Amino acid sequence: MNNGFDPFDHASLIVAHDEGNAFDAVVPPIVQTSLFTFKDYDDMVATYKGERVRPIYTRGLNPTVRMFEEMLAKLEGAEDAIGFASGMAAISSTVMSFVEPGDRIVAVNHVYPDAFRLFGTHLKRMKVEVTYVDGRDEEAVARALPGAKLFYMESPTSWVMDTHDVAALAKLAKQQGILTAIDNSWASPIFQQPISLGVDLVIHSASKYLGGHSDVVAGVVAGSKDLIGRIRSEAYPYLGGKLSPFDAWLLIRGLRTLPIRMKAHERSALTVAQRLQAHPLVETVCHPGLGNTLPPGLSGTSGLFSFIFRDGVDVRRFADHLDLFKLGVSWGGHESLIVPGEVVLSQKAQPNSAAAFGISPRSVRLHVGLEGTEALWSDLEAAMSAASSG
Numbered sequence: 529m530n531n532g533f534d535p536f537d538h539a540s541l542i543v544a545h546d547e548g549n550a551f552d553a554v555v556p557p558i559v560q561t562s563l564f565t566f567k568d569y570d571d572m573v574a575t576y577k578g579e580r581v582r583p584i585y586t587r588g589l590n591p592t593v594r595m596f597e598e599m600l601a602k603l604e605g606a607e608d609a610i611g612f613a614s615g616m617a618a619i620s621s622t623v624m625s626f627v628e629p630g631d632r633i634v635a636v637n638h639v640y641p642d643a644f645r646l647f648g649t650h651l652k653r654m655k656v657e658v659t660y661v662d663g664r665d666e667e668a669v670a671r672a673l674p675g676a677k678l679f680y681m682e683s684p685t686s687w688v689m690d691t692h693d694v695a696a697l698a699k700l701a702k703q704q705g706i707l708t709a710i711d712n713s714w715a716s717p718i719f720q721q722p723i724s725l726g727v728d729l730v731i732h733s734a735s736k737y738l739g740g741h742s743d744v745v746a747g748v749v750a751g752s753k754d755l756i757g758r759i760r761s762e763a764y765p766y767l768g769g770k771l772s773p774f775d776a777w778l779l780i781r782g783l784r785t786l787p788i789r790m791k792a793h794e795r796s797a798l799t800v801a802q803r804l805q806a807h808p809l810v811e812t813v814c815h816p817g818l819g820n821t822l823p824p825g826l827s828g829t830s831g832l833f834s835f836i837f838r839d840g841v842d843v844r845r846f847a848d849h850l851d852l853f854k855l856g857v858s859w860g861g862h863e864s865l866i867v868p869g870e871v872v873l874s875q876k877a878q879p880n881s882a883a884a885f886g887i888s889p890r891s892v893r894l895h896v897g898l899e900g901t902e903a904l905w906s907d908l909e910a911a912m913s914a915a916s917s918g
């Protein structure tokens with residue numbers, strides 16, 4: 529699988545020695561510049577004509593950004609990758625590179641809410657129709673696919689964490705000649721490598737695990753040279769959602785510890801999920817690692833999951849009694865975080881749909897960070913006992 533690349537072989541993540549470029553610095557430099565100058569007229573003409581590839585302007589090509597793209601492509605087992613200013617820029621630029629008015633996209637249920645909103649607003653205005661299907665139901669997917677241009681996947685899905693047999697779904701789409709894309713932010717390339725499962729394009733919100741330190745908003749798409757080339761030449765320069773050199777540098781730093789961070793998130797979150805499942809106040813835990821075996825395609829689980837309290841638990845008291853777990857969106861960094869479902873459902877953004885997102889008002893989404901399992905569990909236990917004794 530994946531050209532023999534082992535994501536737990538940390539040496540693979542060390543940036544190659546680059547003599548003469550950065551004073552032999554062990555950390556690659558941030559090429560923090562908007563433009564690059566030319567030696568003379570002929571040099572400029574040759575570059576404009578495409579006779580040589582070199583940076584002209586950072587919206588097009590920047591060495592620090594390129595270094596991140598190459599590292600990520602390698603991690604995903606892809607030929608190429610392209611960095612964006614946010615995960616949403618990666619999603620919108622990818623989708624808009626491949627659809628035209630009159631096209632139809634099939635998407636799985638419970639995709640990331642802002643992707644759902646992009647599909648229901650801008651794409652709708654562009655006369656691109658998006659139909660949703662339960663990705664767990666392969667027959668339903670097979671029925672929905674014919675005639676579609678793009679199959680948009682996410683597994684596990686946002687909030688409810690439905691998992692799909694990604695290889696089987698990608699095969700169904702391939703049989704119909706339909707392009708496939710997947711949001712792989714949750715698993716990261718450490719625990720799921722969709723290219724090896726037959727998916728064409730792999731999208732990340734790099735703001736989450738790839739960055740890993742809650743200090744960058746960024747996105748990236750990996751895939752074949754052809755498909756990434758199309759995004760690079762069509763949507764990327766004109767929609768302009770470019771990853772910045774400094775953010776790329778933070779991502780390069782983040783990637784170096786990605787394997788060990790993911791292992792630590794996995795261990796802590798699984799322990800917390802198992803204990804929640806056994807807790808009398810908890811009705812259901814939505815975590816893909818609680819079965820006897822992992823869902824197909826996943827080789828591990830990350831730190832994000834949700835659970836649903838039994839009736840009568842005071843979610844507000846629970847939230848306000850937490851000390852280590854902070855109330856906050858996003859995830860993937862050191863910090864443990866919660867988002868109560870009823871808060872998301874009260875959000876002003878449109879369209880806002882409990883049914884589309886699968887969010888129960890008694891649910892809580894947890895990101896289990898790196899603070900230490902026992903301290904985090906004590907925090908949750910104390911808050912739960914406060915929430916039930918009200």
Ligand SMILES: *Cc1c(COP(=O)(O)O)cnc(C)c1O
Pocket residue numbers: 614615616617640686711713714732733734735736745746747858
């Ligand atoms: C956060 C997130 C996104 C959007 O990424 P941004 O970097 O915030 O634009 C997309 N998909 C998933 C699953 C996410 O969690």
